[in-house]
Amino acid sequence: MAKPKKQPRPKAITPKGFRDYFGEEVTQRTEMLRNIAGVYHHYGFDALESSAVETVEALGKFLPDVDRPNEGVFAWQEVDENDKGDWMALRYDLTAPLARVYAQHRNDLPTPYRRYAMGPVWRNEKPGPGRYRQFYQCDADTVGTASMAADAEICAMLSDTLETVGIPRGDYLVRVNNRKVLNGVLEAMGLGEDVSARNDVLRTIDKFDKVGEKGVRELLTTGRLDTSGAFIDGVGLSEDQAEPVIGFLTSKAVDTAQTLTNLREAVGDSKIGTDGILELEQIGALLEAGGYSSDRVEIDPSVVRGLGYYTGPVYEAELTFEIFDEKGRKRQFGSVAGGGRYDDLVKRFTGQEVPATGISIGVDRLLAALREKGRIHTQAKGPVIVTVMDRDRMADYQTMVAELRNADIRAEVYLGNPKNFGNQLKYADKRNSPIAVIEGGDEKAKGVVQIKDLMLGAKIAESATVQEWKERPSQFEVPRGDLIAKVREILDSQD
Numbered sequence: 001m002a003k004p005k006k007q008p009r010p011k012a013i014t015p016k017g018f019r020d021y022f023g024e025e026v027t028q029r030t031e032m033l034r035n036i037a038g039v040y041h042h043y044g045f046d047a048l049e050s051s052a053v054e055t056v057e058a059l060g061k062f063l064p065d066v067d068r069p070n071e072g073v074f075a076w077q078e079v080d081e082n083d084k085g086d087w088m089a090l091r092y093d094l095t096a097p098l099a100r101v102y103a104q105h106r107n108d109l110p111t112p113y114r115r116y117a118m119g120p121v122w123r124n125e126k127p128g129p130g131r132y133r134q135f136y137q138c139d140a141d142t143v144g145t146a147s148m149a150a151d152a153e154i155c156a157m158l159s160d161t162l163e164t165v166g167i168p169r170g171d172y173l174v175r176v177n178n179r180k181v182l183n184g185v186l187e188a189m190g191l192g193e194d195v196s197a198r199n200d201v202l203r204t205i206d207k208f209d210k211v212g213e214k215g216v217r218e219l220l221t222t223g224r225l226d227t228s229g230a231f232i233d234g235v236g237l238s239e240d241q242a243e244p245v246i247g248f249l250t251s252k253a254v255d256t257a258q259t260l261t262n263l264r265e266a267v268g269d270s271k272i273g274t275d276g277i278l279e280l281e282q283i284g285a286l287l288e289a290g291g292y293s294s295d296r297v298e299i300d301p302s303v304v305r306g307l308g309y310y311t312g313p314v315y316e317a318e319l320t321f322e323i324f325d326e327k328g329r330k331r332q333f334g335s336v337a338g339g340g341r342y343d344d345l346v347k348r349f350t351g352q353e354v355p356a357t358g359i360s361i362g363v364d365r366l367l368a369a370l371r372e373k374g375r376i377h378t379q380a381k382g383p384v385i386v387t388v389m390d391r392d393r394m395a396d397y398q399t400m401v402a403e404l405r406n407a408d409i410r411a412e413v414y415l416g417n418p419k420n421f422g423n424q425l426k427y428a429d430k431r432n433s434p435i436a437v438i439e440g441g442d443e444k445a446k447g448v449v450q451i452k453d454l455m456l457g458a459k460i461a462e463s464a465t466v467q468e469w470k471e472r473p474s475q476f477e478v479p480r481g482d483l484i485a486k487v488r489e490i491l492d493s494q495d
Helices: 024-040 096-106 147-166 179-188 197-206 209-220 239-249 257-266 271-289 363-372 391-406 421-432 440-446 454-463 466-471 480-493
Strands: 051-055 076-077 087-090 113-121 133-142 172-178 224-225 232-234 295-299 312-326 330-341 356-363 384-386 412-413 435-438 448-453 473-481
Touching: 024 147, 024 363, 051 096, 076 224, 076 271, 096 113, 096 133, 096 466, 133 147, 133 473, 147 197, 147 271, 147 295, 147 312, 147 356, 147 473, 172 179, 172 271, 172 412, 179 197, 179 239, 179 257, 179 271, 197 209, 197 239, 197 440, 209 224, 239 257, 257 271, 271 295, 271 312, 271 454, 295 454, 312 363, 312 466, 330 363, 356 363, 384 391, 384 421, 391 480, 421 435, 435 480, 440 448, 448 454, 448 480, 454 480, 473 480
Parallel strands: 172 295, 384 412, 384 435
Antiparallel strands: 051 087, 076 087, 113 133, 133 356, 172 312, 224 232, 312 330, 330 356, 435 448, 448 473
């Protein structure tokens, strides 16, 4: 009888495009999300947790540049008794689920409905450096009002959020544009309802950040050579047709009034373009009334990302401070949030247009920005470690750790093999613990404990002389009753 084939062990590797997050990173993200949620809650928004799985039908065709609804998402088909069933998918953003939730529960929800949501989303796309198939989003949306006050509020709330999490004023800018103004520009170009030509123009406009005014002009007309020397065909417009787009993209002036004047020239007699400019005027006036001047939120027609998706105002939060890239070159950090008005999304479910507007913060990018600003330490403190000198006295050590925890001090008892005390200190070092508490039999008999300042000890070990080491001891003997007070004193000195 043949021996059964031995099954190979599974490989312990992370799936391609995914990564694991350990304690410190998770703690930092949780703290940041708590701060963001506090701002959203302060503004009157309610939390919503929707399912991580939606039907493909409910998700719809809302991924950019995707023709099939299940392309770009992780999708599968459920199997029923007829070997057929619904197609399901992991959510790729938090906005499509909101549309489904609102359509399903609209009779029970207040109007307008103001909600925020935080959680992971999944994209079945090619991964790359810093680009993962699972990442966190943090959204806030108002559904059910067409008032520009809702858009102004989103911009103000985004500004407050950035400052609350640690991005100081002057290091960020919330920039606002409007899709209706672009539609007016397309009308002024004489494209009418030529969907193909309009989409070509939209895709070209989206490259403005990369190729600039000259590059956009070439791509709209005869084409251009890219940096590799390859020739990129142009859209084929005339120079006169391209001019309104260039006027739109370069209309930003030294003040809002002049910017709006330039936009009026770009849209000409277009009614929808004029409506868009009036909306920008309203948003600007409302923000100014609330104390959000152009050093925090400004009208900027060069914001072009997302214009193919949104139906009205569009916002982007950009961090303006400089960082060094992997080649040592200076560059601005860039965008950490984007959003806008999307009045057509709920209509898919109800047949009726429901106005909505919202913002999405890129959690991982914002965390990276906070690390660049030094607002998040790269190595967080671990717990105070109560060492074990006598395994038969575990109850004494548990009493100590309970006292520390009751005093709101993070602490744990060493639960490994206590035989080698050096291994206990190595463990504390690996946990980045600030303090080790030691109580052997002699200390117990004298009613004292030894408290070892591990951070000070590490500093002394790095550079101190023998004399300095004697003058600045990193280990103290204190009465057992002073344990909490001394630990807190040392922790305060380490901050």
